[in-house]
Amino acid sequence: MEIHVSQIPPEGLLLREHIPCAHLDLATEVVKIHKPLMVAAQVTRITNAVTVDLEVGAALIMTCSRCLTEFENGITRSFRLNYQVEKQDQVIDLDPDIREEILLEYPINPLCNPGCKGLCLVCGKNLNDGPCSCKMKKR
Ligand SMILES: [Zn+2]
């Protein structure tokens, strides 16, 4: 998402954009994004200061750290960015800052749900689907 400083009217500017996730390089080992990010930006400018109030929505695909199942988790984040403008024809690229803010939302150990039972250490079965035969043998 780019803002052309010369195109910000005195009353401000509201921008809505879908940013392709590949564009932002947001994939990590545990989190992927498969839909474009939805971004709404309220842009205001007072002389050389540009303030952008952003609301970003993203559908994250996370891999559960216990059972390795992929699950979708939607996040929304509101934040404000401030830029100093030196030239009137300047173009502000918001993408690097949007990327940073989204990365802050990534959990270190995602869980499909707080009570996830994980995988059996012996047979590898997903214990959320029911007990495995290892447990049956013990009985
Ligand atoms: Zn899980």
Ligand SMILES: [Zn+2]
């Ligand atoms: Zn087992």
